Amino acid sequence: MGQTLFDKVWDAHVVETIKDGPQVLYIDKHLIHEVTSPQAFNELEERNIPVFRPKQIVATADHNTPTQNQHLPVKDLLSRNQLEQLSENCKKNNITLYQLGHQYNGIVHVMAPELGITQPGMTMVCGDSHTSTHGAFGTIAFGIGTSQVAQVFASQCLLLTKPKSLRVTVNGKLKNGVLPKDVILYIIAKLGTNSGTGYFCEYAGDVFENMSMEGRMTVCNMSIEMGARGGMIAPDQTTFDYVKDKEFAPKGDAFDKKVAYWKTLPTDADAVFDKEYAFDAEDIEPMVTYGTNPGMGIKVTENIPTIDDASFEKSLQYMDFKKGESLINKPINYVFIGSCTNSRIEDFRVAANYIKGKQKADNVTAWLVPGSKQVEAQIIKEGLKDVFDAAGFELRQPGCSACLAMNDDKIPQGEYCVSTSNRNFEGRQGQGSRTILASPLVAAATAIEGKIVDITKQLN
Amino acid sequence: MEKFTTLQSQAIPLAIENIDTDQIIPARFLKATDRKGFGDNLFKDWRFNKDDSVNESFSLNNPKYSGSILVAGDNFGCGSSREHAAWALSDYGFKVIVSSFFADIFKGNALNNGLLPVQVSAEFLKVLLDVTTENPETILQVNLEEQIISVKGTSFKEAFDIDAYKKTCMINGYDDIDYLLSKKETISAFEAKKTY
């Protein structure tokens, strides 16, 4: 029987199998950030264990960093303390750190791919659930807890039970205005938030084959929102072209050799998955969420479903929405384009392309937060910043920002925010905030109109 | 890690589904650099009202309920990978979380911190939620050796699954680092022979 992409990469990394127990899986790259690493460093120090392979670790500061005046000392004392600890820990243990202000600094899942740290066929982990993003390269990448961060520090390995395999196939041609974000929001709305628990998901079909690397990252990023530990897309020419010439990618002959290996990774035709789903690209439309988990999504043209269930009702009550109502024309005062889901250059190109020549609505505060310093530089270089400035949008400095509101970028109590991030949980963007997840295009249109609009009407 | 074999305790019912780790411990409390003290902020935005007064209707605040077992709705611990969620639950005093479904990362984090996730059937969860809500004095018994959860003084009981390796770790108070450190030579040999 053939093997899946996931099987091939996983099996190549198994150091040992414990009888009736988990496997010891070797980890190629370990990404760390300020929030989930300090306790792991402390644990190692308390137990007097050295970091085993510091060269395979890369650190960045992203979760609680400010998005304004990054050249000044960080005002929030607790955040500053976490950032200082990260610097100290990295220095002590010889770990490369792209700290605040460094030209390679950025959200961990944006900066690693764009530097070529992420490569096909690898195993990668990070103390952050959206590590699934890197699966876009045909990489096994998943989020881990802090105890596991300590395990990887100590041994470059993890004890794991191999997850089951799931494949989601989407074939056909996407409609005008339907972006990768809509594709994944649609899949999660169809499958629910725990359909993927215990599984690693492969996305297959021509929709993903025709997607850019940025789009594939958006899709894989949200795998965790249907419960899957990670998502993967088979590496192909698009992947190789993206990785080629990146700072830390192999060069010359070494690169060609890698490509030859990477070409052996895609799932064999006769491989069998534990679970399969298939969708039709033509059925997907621009999506918005109406509730407090990412599975509560509808096409922007649809109405909120009518379901009699206490958890469902609690969720609508939090959002102050009613069963059966449409979200079109809902006034919106906050728009956030950013986060590791949608803060790559392509996302800002889409937004700028729509915004060009228009004006932001007066009631709207619109924050654009690039995923990295490199994306920020590219936005300026391509003249997109001028478009945003002219339209009244605020381009901020890179970081996680309003995605989880650990810094000052908080959506006020009771306000709605149309956001390109990945989680609409209660209070995720600030205490009492109400998040509506959408694509960068829907977010841009909302900012211009000051309310949710049927973007499909404008496009066709 | 503390050892875990058996536990008898009253339980606190929390009949909400899809409780995500942002509710268990909101992001604004993740700025600490050690593992202690997170219990104070457990379920912060549910335990306290907007004006910081205590939300009396939330089950953790209801004086009727106490104990070191939390009985929660389906799909507990989804969302962020923050281990702070497991630390907050432990620090607050919970030793066992019962639900009909746990998100992967949360389950691993809990086990790595000596907090036992007990997954039961949807029917049994309903029984547990009902008996603990109606009669807060009810005692639940969790036996890890035998992998059984039961309601004391009744015939209600159910077996639960746990990975054999993790069970040994919990019972003996070992963690994965101890095991992995014992494998360093095998790991180095693997690195030398990598095929990819």
Ligand code: SF4
């Ligand atoms: S942008 Fe949001 S989801 Fe992504 S790593 Fe940062 S906090 Fe996590």
